[in-house]
Amino acid sequence: MSNAVLHLVGAAVGEGASDGGCKWGAAALREHGIAQALAATGRTVTWGDTVTAQPMLATSRLNAIEGFSERLAGTVAQVLRQNQQPLVLGGDHSCAVGTWSAVAEHLRPQGALGLVWIDAHLDAHTPDTSDSQAPHGMPVAALLGHGSVGMTDLFGWRHKLRPEHLVIIGARSYEPAETALLDSLGVRVMFMPEVLERGFAACFDEARTRVQAGTVGWGISFDLDGLDPRDAPGTGTPVEQGIRLADALQVLAGCSQDPQFVALELTEYNPLRDFGGQTAQAATDLVCSMLAPQANALGLAA
């Protein structure tokens, strides 16, 4: 749906993380000019509502994220009903629950959702396994149907993602409970040593093939901490030795051209940890590369 109107949705949530700085990520990217940069690639861009987490109305941090997820999901579902393409800008990664629950709900009458998850972390904790109890470490588990009902059962149904329709790329910081869950479900995880050995291009190619098999639509949830902190220091939870920005820009260029590409989410931009706008620019370049109407709009190889 590369000709669709690109509809930016801000996800102003930091309550899912221990350091809440990501709450200001979407506003900072907007200020940086991400919408204008996307328009300059030739896309028609509109910026709809920013959905804001409201912890003062909640009984706990988890409860705050549950309420936020429901409201974000409602907003994204409305974008999809208008046949527009959502670009959700986080926000800590707990926003993925709302984003992808809505996409799964939208696709449900036709079939299943496929998802490529690029991240330094596995985000596969549940409230039963998480020491920090930070909800931004839980969205993968929730989308797979594990965790608090308020995160797993949006739109009144569970298992938004089937394990074989998910591939995680770039993981290098995780806990045994997370690998135990993902192993038991059979989720394909490309840990960072594999990415370094095979190259990001080969890994993404395999991931795209896997998430397209048996699904009717797919998307990418890109946690900026999947990138190497040398290229993107301003993230919620940076981890050394990640995917290099230049590789990501080249490999992901034009990926939204695929007719089954439904939505993109970019998360964990923390402007309080950025230096000179380096990470904001990296985020802007990334979304422009992925969403440009032609793969070579930035002079990049297809």
Ligand SMILES: [Mn+2]
């Ligand atoms: Mn994440």
